[in-house]
Amino acid sequence: MNIEKSTKAARGTVQCENTNINLLKANDYVAEIIRNEMKKSNTLLINITSSAGSGKTTLMQKTAEKLKDKITLAVMVGDLETERDAERIRESGIQALQIVTGGICHLEAQMIHQVLPEYKLDDIDLLFIENVGNLVCPASFDLGEDYRVTLMASTEGDDKPKKYPRMFLTSDMMLISKCDLLPYLPFSVDAVTKDALEVNHELEVMQISALKDEGIDEWCDWLLEKIKQKQNN
Amino acid sequence: MHETSIVNSIMKTLEQEFEEKKLNTLSAIYVKVGKLSNIEPRLLHNAFTANNYCGTKYHHVKFHVESTEIKIQCLHCDHITQITDYKFMCEKCEKPSKNLIQGEEMLIHKVEFDD
Ligand SMILES: Nc1nc2c(ncn2[C@@H]2O[C@H](COP(=O)(O)OP(=O)(O)OP(=O)(O)O)[C@@H](O)[C@H]2O)c(=O)[nH]1
Ligand SMILES: [Mg+2]
Ligand SMILES: [Zn+2]
Numbered sequence: 001m002n003i004e005k006s007t008k009a010a011r012g013t014v015q016c017e018n019t020n021i022n023l024l025k026a027n028d029y030v031a032e033i034i035r036n037e038m039k040k041s042n043t044l045l046i047n048i049t050s051s052a053g054s055g056k057t058t059l060m061q062k063t064a065e066k067l068k069d070k071i072t073l074a075v076m077v078g079d080l081e082t083e084r085d086a087e088r089i090r091e092s093g094i095q096a097l098q099i100v101t102g103g104i105c106h107l108e109a110q111m112i113h114q115v116l117p118e119y120k121l122d123d124i125d126l127l128f129i130e131n132v133g134n135l136v137c138p139a140s141f142d143l144g145e146d147y148r149v150t151l152m153a154s155t156e157g158d159d160k161p162k163k164y165p166r167m168f169l170t171s172d173m174m175l176i177s178k179c180d181l182l183p184y185l186p187f188s189v190d191a192v193t194k195d196a197l198e199v200n201h202e203l204e205v206m207q208i209s210a211l212k213d214e215g216i217d218e219w220c221d222w223l224l225e226k227i228k229q230k231q232n233n
Numbered sequence: 234m235h236e237t238s239i240v241n242s243i244m245k246t247l248e249q250e251f252e253e254k255k256l257n258t259l260s261a262i263y264v265k266v267g268k269l270s271n272i273e274p275r276l277l278h279n280a281f282t283a284n285n286y287c288g289t290k291y292h293h294v295k296f297h298v299e300s301t302e303i304k305i306q307c308l309h310c311d312h313i314t315q316i317t318d319y320k321f322m323c324e325k326c327e328k329p330s331k332n333l334i335q336g337e338e339m340l341i342h343k344v345e346f347d348d
Contacts, residue, residue: 021250023242023264023339105235136271137235140339165319166269169331198320201329 027141030109034116034144041121044227045129047143049167050151051160052133055177057085058210059151059219060130064092066220071227072123076115077130078107085130095119106137109144125227135164147172147226154178154185158192161199168199173206175219180209236280239272243341244284244291255346261295263343267303267336274298303336 022028038045048056060075067073074095077085086098097118099111112129119127129145131138150171152160155178161168168174174196176189193205206222208215243264247256266272281296303316307323307330314324316336322329 021246021341023239023246023341025246026242104238140235140271162319166271166337169269169321197329198322200321200331202331 024140024142027109030113031142031144034109034113037116037121038127038144038146041124042231043121043124044126044147044223044230045143045145046126046223047129047131047138047145047148048151049131049135049138049148049171050133050153050177051135051156054133054151054153054156055210056130056133056151057088059175059177059208060089060096060128061092062210062213062216063128063220063223064089064094066216067126067223068092068094070224071125073126073128074119074124075128075130076112076119078111078132080105080132101132105132105134106141107131107143108141112143125231126223135160135167139164139166139170146230149173149175151175151177152192152196154181154187154189158187158189159195161192161196165199168196168203171200171203173204173222176205176207178209178211179207179214180212236272236276237284239277239339240280240284243281244289246341247344251344257290258346258348259291259294259344260347261297261343261345262341263297263299263345265299265301265338265340265342267301267338269303269333269336270339272339274300301335301338304334305330306332306334308332 050056057077064073075089076097076099077089078099078101079085080101080103083098086096089096097115099107099115101107101111107129129143148171150167152174154176176192182189189207196203196205206215206219208219210216243262266274266277277298278296285292304313305316305321306313307326307328309328310323310326312323312325313334321331
């Protein structure tokens with residue numbers, strides 16, 4: 001790290017001007033290591049984010065059921081406390097490990113890197129990271145993922161994209177989840193899509209219901225396509 | 234939300250960059266946080282102050298936080314637009330853009346020492 005040290009400051013002080021030390025330097029460095037490891041093993045890494053309770057774990061279970069006979073997939077799941085989500089996902093017959101953050105409201109690259117040795121990456125085509133339920137802090141932490149997918153449940157209200165712009169700006173896909181409930185809620189898919197695209201015009205948008213198995217085949221096709229692209233590269 | 238860990242990371246970073254003897258004369262830290270960085274300047278300031286109550290050797294260090302606006306530069310016409318309503322679009326040619334040139338940063342951009 002080069003820091004230019006200048007002394008042209010007010011009398012009695014030495015200044016270091018324009019140091020521009022990135023506060024997340026350490027995180028970004030580890031994220032790059034993860035990215036390289038995933039490249040070597042040809043593993044597609046997907047970071048799943050959302051508010052608490054938008055259906056991330058349920059989607060992981062459903063995706064596991066649909067894809068486990070076609071590809072090898074695994075999950076690591078971050079939560080403030082408890083092993084519950086990892087247990088739920090393991091019941092679907094795939095490897096899942098819990099990262100308990102102990103009160104930290106996001107996952108950092110270092111936490112991912114620490115558990116990576118538990119996975120046989122060479123055999124894994126697709127690795128999901130289920131992030132801590134929170135649309136704020138996880139937006140700032142690169143985990144070395146290929147794609148960031150944000151769930152937005154129909155029960156949450158359709159004003160989220162502009163309330164949490166950083167998350168939608170850094171996401172590649174927005175999944176509108178719990179769509180089976182749309183008939184009962186004052187939630188406009190058009191409004192939320194319009195707002196999200198104003199923040200990020202490259203964002204892909206899909207509608208799903210993990211409960212009623214709607215849109216899940218399209219979601220799985222998207223994943224298979226991305227795996228193919230990565231493995232052919 | 235993670236302001237306290239940001240403050241810790243600032244101090245850790247400085248401890249990596251400078252020798253201890255030098256750090257004992259640290260008098261001011263200037264950080265820049267973009268409006269998109271999800272860091273609230275006031276909370277960051279509070280976190281720093283709270284840290285110092287715990288009796289660290291930095292209790293006299295001044296801490297300045299500057300908040301920077303969100304700006305994009307259009308890839309079609311080069312025009313720079315300041316984003317105020319999270320509509321990421323060039324105000325001149327109305328093309329959408331994610332080409333951020335400012336607003337995401339979390340930087341220590343200046344530190345001062347007593348001589
Ligand atoms: N109606 C409906 N409910 C769903 C759907 N998907 C999930 N849920 C319910 O929403 C609740 C939360 O689902 P989870 O999958 O645990 O959500 P999560 O995002 O993993 O939650 P955290 O990890 O705590 O942030 C559960 O009661 C699910 O049964 C869906 O497609 N439709
Ligand atoms: Mg969960
Ligand atoms: Zn333009």
